[in-house]
Amino acid sequence: MSRPGYQRASSTNLANRPQHRSLEGKLAIITGGSRGIGAAIASNLASKGAHLVLNYTSDSSADKTESLSASLQAEHNVRVLPVQADLGDPNGPAHLIATAKNKFAHPKTGKFQIDIIVNNAGVAGNQLLHHVTPDAFLEQYNINVLAPILLLQAAIPHLPTDRSGRIVNLSSVSASLGFVGQTVYGGTKAALEHMTRTWARELAERATVNAVNPGPVATDMYSSTGADFQQQMKPFILSAPLMREREGVDPQEFVDDAKKAGGRPGYDHEIAGVVAMLCSEDAAWCTGSVICANGGFKFSY
Known part of the structure; x- marks a missing residue:
């Protein structure tokens, strides 16, 4: 028997009721968002209502990113902005933030807030110790380490001030397993995990900061x-x-x-699911952590 004043919702009414999307209206910036894990993260966050800024680097990725953006906008009724910016260039991260602000700032008040940043862009290259060159070192450290630093520097003025922001860094099991040939790449990911812990303290009033550590994932990089x-x-x-x-x-x-x-x-959508979890309101008590996103290839602790 229903309580007085309480009307049971019919199955028809429930079916027609708008579904709550956990990231409705949030703005997420995803670097390396044109393909693979980045594109899967974009799809997941868009399905939860987030507006997106999808960064890509090369001209060859322009059509792919434009197509993905149009698809996500149509399917999920969100705004998606593709931005070409070379994160290996010291000016690239600032250009990415400035372009996002120009698109998403409130037209009257100028208010602009970045709720989520996913540092996904990265490059890899395996060389035995005696084959490592300064150019190989600089390329990987510029994109995998320096670019996230510069991106956060440009983004800090626009992060929330109530701890609701979310920053997720894409690390790798290579940060801790010491694979042969990964003097440089493994070092970049270990640096990113260290930066994750430091940023969790420095940005504590603005955002949580966590990392995930994929192992082999069915992407172009793995193949x-x-x-x-x-x-x-x-x-x-x-x-x-x-x-x-x-x-x-x-x-x-x-x-x-x-x-x-x-x-x-692993599959790209499996990594994206863990990233999306860390971007949610439910992850508010998790910061400074490296979360297993590799099926148990490398347990996190």
């Missing part, structure tokens, strides 16, 4: 790694609880490849 490097990863894949291939569930190509690789890689 470009050589057989020798993939063999280094096989023992970790074999012991990862969630990387065992599933016949009839996982794409057949990964099932077929599992005997050589040890199991299946």
Whole structure:
């Protein structure tokens, strides 16, 4: 029996009721947002109501980013701004923030707030110690380490002042596993994890700051790694609880490849789900952490 004054909602009314989207109206900046994990993060956040700024670097990514932006706008009724900015250029991060402000600032008050920043853009390159060159070092450290610093510097004046901001850095299991050939790349990701902990303290009144550490993910970057490097990863894949291939569930190509690789890689949407969790209101009590986003390839602690 219903309580006095209480009317049970019919299933029809529930079906027609607008669904709450947890990031409705938030503004998220995603670097490297044109493909792979970045595009998957963009899709996830847009589905939750966030407006997006999608950064890309090369001219060859322009059409892809424009197409993704149009698709997300149409599907999720959000605003999406593609911005070409070379984060390896010291002026690139500031240009990205300035362009976003020009698009999203309130037309009358000029108010502009960045709620979410996902530092996803990165470059990788494996060289044995005696093959490391200054150019290889500078390229990876400029994009993987310096660019997030410069982006946060440009963004700080526009972050919330009530701890509601969210910053998520894309690290890697390479930060702590010491793979052969990753003197430079592994070092950049270890630096990013250290910066995550420092920023969590420095920006505590503005935003939470966390990192995620993917392992092998089915993206262009993973497919470009050589057989020798993939063999280094096989023992970790074999012991990862969630990387065992599933016949009839996982794409057949990964099932077929599992005997050589040890199991299946992660999928970009699985990484995006962990990032989105850290961008939510429910993650307000989590900061300065590296969160496992690799199926148990490398446990976080």
